[in-house]
Amino acid sequence: MQTRKWWKESVVYQIYPRSFYDSNGDGIGDIPGIIQKLDYLKELGIDVIWLSPVYESPNDDNGYDISDYRNIMDEFGTMQDWEQLLEEMHKRGIKLVMDLVVNHTSDEHAWFVESRKSKDNPYRDYYIWRPGKEGKEPNNWESAFSGSAWQYDETTGEYYLHIFSKKQPDLNWENRNVREEVYDMMKFWLDKGVDGFRMDVINFISKVEDLPDAPNPHGVMFVSGSKYFMNGPRIHEFLQEMNKEVLSKYDILTVGEMPGVRPQQAIDYTGEDRNELNMVFQFEHVDIDSGPEGKWDLRPFDLIRLKEILSKWQEELFEKGWNSLYWNNHDQPRIVSRLGDDKEYRVKSAKMLGTLLHMMQGTPYIYQGEELGMTNVRFKSLEDYRDIETLNMYKEKAEAGKNHEEIMRSIYVKGRDNARTPMQWDASEHAGFTAGSPWIKVNPNYMEINAENALKDKDSVFHYYKKLIQLRKQHEIIVYGKYDLLWKEHPHVYAYTRTLDNKQLLVLTNVSGYPQTLQLPDEIQPKSEPEILISNDQHQPFSRELTLNPWEARVYQYSI
Template identity: 55%
Template sequence: MKKKWWQKAVVYQVYPRSFQDSNGDGIGDLGGVLKRLPYIKKLGVDVIWLNPVYKSPDKDNGYDISDYRSIQPKFGNMEIFDKLLAEAHRLDLKIVMDLVVNHTSDQHEWFKESKKSKDNPYRNFYIWRDGKDGKAPNNWGSFFGGSTWEYSEATKQYYLHLFAKGQPDLNWENPEVREHVWDLMRFWLDKGIDGFRMDVVNFLSKPAGFPDAPNLEKAEYANVEPMVADGAKLNDYLREMNDKVLSNYDVMSVGEMPSSTPEDAIEYTGLEAKELNMIFQFDHVTLTMNDDPRIGKWNDKPVKLLDLKKSLSKWQKALDGKGWNSLYWNNHDRARVVSRFGNDSPKYRVKSAELLATILHMLQGTPYIYQGEELGMTNAHFKHLEDYQDIESLEAYHQIVEHEKLVDHDTMMRYLATESRDNARTPMQWNDSKNAGFTDGTPWMKLNENYSEINAEKELSNQNSIFYYYRKLIDLRHSSDLIVYGNYVELDPDDEEVFAYKRKYEGKTLLVIGNFTDKNVVRNYDVPKNKQLIISNYDDKNVKELRPYETRVYEY
C-alpha cells in the first residue's frame, strides 16, 4: 500500500451555522470558525471539513447552492474565507469543503435560465420530462416527501428533484455540466483548499428512461434510492473527475454514498481505482429502520450491538488492502452518537462516549469527529414540533402524521427526538453563559438545555474529560502505524455485550475491548503477560472484569 497523508489524518467536521457566531446575528459564521481555530488545533486533529458556506437561499441549510463561487452573506465573504484558510494552514490544519453537485438551488442562474424555455441554452443542464397521463413522469418519491417531480407552467414540463423542490437535479449526462463542475472544483482547489466531501455523489447517474420504481408497500410514492444509487455511468463520471481535476492536486476526497456496498466502495476507492479516496457508507447508521417501509428511518429502537459489530466488521474486512474506510459515528445528518449508540444518562454519558470513541478510532480508516462529539454532546430531546427547523423532519411529520396518518403525534415526536437531523445541529456548547457562548444574539435554533453541564470550557478545565480522551486517541493514531494500517481481526461476533477485535501489523498486535452494557462483565482474551495497556477510560487497573462502558486497548 502506498501511504497517503489522509490515511493518518483525523478530520473535524464543522457545521458553520451552529459552531460560533462572531457578529451577534445568532448564526454561526466563518469569523466564528476563525476565532475557534486554536480550540480545534488543541484537540489535535489534522483536517477541518466545512459544511457548505456558499451562497444559498437556505431551503436545506446551504445544500441548495445558488452560486458556487460566492460565500453565503450570513457566513461572511470571500475575504474572511481566505483569511480562515490562511490561518488554518499556518496552524498546519487542512480545510476540506463540501461539493454539492447532484443538484443546485432553483435560484441558481443556470436553473433560472433553464426553466424559461425548451430551447434555452441551459435547458439541458437539468432533467426535464413530459408528464404521463396528466401526472408526474414516474412514481418516484422525494427524500423530503412528495413526488420527485415539480411541474413548471412556463414550459408545461416537470423537472426532477430528488430532495426539496428548491433543489433541482443537474443533468450529468450533459458534458457541459461536467465541465462547469470541474471548473468550479479547480476554482476552490487553486485557492488552496485541501479536498472535497461530495454530497450524495453516488446519485449522479440516473437510470435511462426514468422507469417507475417498485412500490411493494403501495405507498403514494415509491422509494427512489434503489433507482438512483450507484448508477451505470457513475464510475465514468468519477474517473473523469479524477483525471481532469483531483489527480492534479494532493488532496483528499470522500464521497457520501447511501446504499453503497463494500463491493461498490472498492470500485470507487480501490487503491488503483483512480476515482475517490474513501466513501461515507450508511450501513451502521441505518441499522434500526422502521418495520414499516413507508416510515423509513423514523423510529426510536435501540441499536443492537450484534448488528453494529456485524456492520463495522463487514466493512473492515472487505476493504482491507483493497480500499480505505471512513470512520464516523455522527454528522450534521445523524443523531448524536452517545444518544444513538451509547447511554446519554448523566451516570454513564462520559464513559459511554469514551467507549464509542475508542471502538471507532482504533479501526482501520480515517476518523471523522463531528463538532461537539468530543464534548459528549447529546440529542436535544425537543418536546415541541416548533422547536424543529430541519426540512426533512418537518416534511416527514406532515407526511407521516397529518397526510398518511401512519403514526400519532406523540409517537412521531419520540421518533424525531431519536433520529432528527436537528439533534446534531443545535448550537455548539462553549460555556455555561447565556446561549452557551455561541452568540450574543438570538440563536438561529434552540440550544440543547444541558449546556450548563456539557460545554467546552468545563471539558478543557478537566484533564480527565472526554475532550482530552479524544486527544489521547488522536495522538495514538498519529504515532502508530499499527493503528493506521493494521488489518482487522474480528473476535466473538456473537457476544451481545462486548465488542472486541484485534489489529495486526508487522508482528505487532492491538487488542481493543469495549463493554457496551451498564453492568460488570468478565471476559478472557488470550494475551501475553507482557502486554501494554495503551489507553482505557477507567483510571485504576482492575483487570478482573470490565465495568460499565469500560474500554481497554492493549498492545503486544
C-alpha cells in the same frame, strides 16, 4: 502492501458553520467565528476540517441548496473572510476540505433560472425535465424529503426531477457541459488552496436513461426509484473523468457520501487502481436502528448486527480500499444518546464509543461537539425544530393519522436537528454560541456540557479524544494494522485486535451498563508484557480472565 498517504493518517473534524460560533451576534455561526476557535481545534489535535457548505444559498436545506458555487453566503461572511480562514488554518497545520454539492443545485441558481425559461433555452438540458404521463408525474419516484420527486413548472408545462427538496433540482450529468462546469468550479477552489472535497450524495449523479417507474412506489428514503439513481450506469465513468480532469492533479482528500453502497462497490470507488475517490461514507452502520419503513421507523439497537456490519467493512476493504470512520455528522443524531448512556454514564460511554471507532482502520471523522459528549435534544414544541426533512415528515405522518407523541418520539431519536443545536462553548447565555438569539435553540444541558468545563477537566471527553488522536499519530498499527473480531456473538462486548508485523493491539469495549466477564481466547498470546495504551476506567492489570465495568474501554499493546 498498503500505500501510505497523509489522508489515511489524519483525523478530520466536521464543522457545521451555522451552529459552530457566531462572531457578530446575529444568531448564526459564521466564518470569522470559526477563525476565533481554531486554537481550540489545534489543541484537540485534528489535522483536517471538513466545512459544511458556506456557498451562496437561499437556505432551503441549510446550504445544501447552492445558488452560486463561487461566492460565500452573506450570513457566513465574505470571500475575504474565507481566504483568511484558509490562511489561519494552514498556519496551524490544519487542512481544509470543502463540501461539493453537485447532484443538485438551488432552483435559484442562474443555470436553473435559465433552464426553466423555455424548452429551447441553452441551459434547459442542465437539468432533468420530462413531460407528464396522462396528466401525472413522469414516474412514481418519491423525494427523500417526502412527496413526489417531480415538480410541475407552469412556464413550460413540464416537470423537473428533485430527489431532495423541490428547491433542489437535480443536475443532468449526461450533459458534457454540466460536467465541465463542475470541474471548472472544483479547480477554482483547489487553486485557491483547498485540500479536498466531501462529495454530497455523489453516487446519485448517474440516472438510468429512461427513468422507469419504481416497483415499490411507496418506498422509504432511497428505496423508491433508488435503484435507478444510486450507483447508476455511468457513475464510474463520471468519477474517473472527474479524477482525470481534476482530482489527479492535486494532492487532496476526497470522500464520497454514498447511501446504499456496500463493501464491494466501495472497493470499486476507492481502490487505488480505480482512479476515483480516496474513501466513501457508507450508511449501513447508522441505519442499524431503522426499520423497514426507514429512519423514522425505530428499532432497538443490536450490537451483534453492528459488529457484523463494521467487521465486514474492515475486513473486505483491507488492502483493497479505504474506510471512513464516523458515528456522527450534521445528518445523524448524537452517538452518546443513540448507542451510549447520555445520563449517568454520559462521559464514560462517550469515551468508550470514541475508542471503539478510533482504533479501527480508516480515517476518523469527529463531528463538532462529539468531543464534548454533546447529546440529543428534546424540544417541547415542533415550532422549535428547523430541519426541512423533520417538518415535512411530521406533516405527512400527521395527515396520515399518526398521533403527535409517536411522531415526536421518532424526532427525538432520529431528527437531524439533534446534531444542529449550537456548539456548547461555556455556561453563559446561549452556551456562549451567540450574543443574539440563536437560529435554533441551544440544548438546555449546556450549563454542564461545554468546552470551557471540558478543557479544565483532565478526565473530560475532550482530553480523552485528544489522546485518541495523539495515539493514531504515534502508533502506525492503529492506521495500518489488520483487524480481527473477537467474541462475534457476544451481545454486549465489542472487542477486536489490530495486527501489524510483530505488534498487536487488543481493543476491549463494554457496550452496556452492566459488568461483563471474559476469558481471553487462545489466539491472544502476548510475547511481551501488555501495555495499556488508553482506558476510560481505573487501570486494570492484564490477565486472561478479565471483567469490564459498565461502558469500559481498554486498549492493550504487546508483541506477538
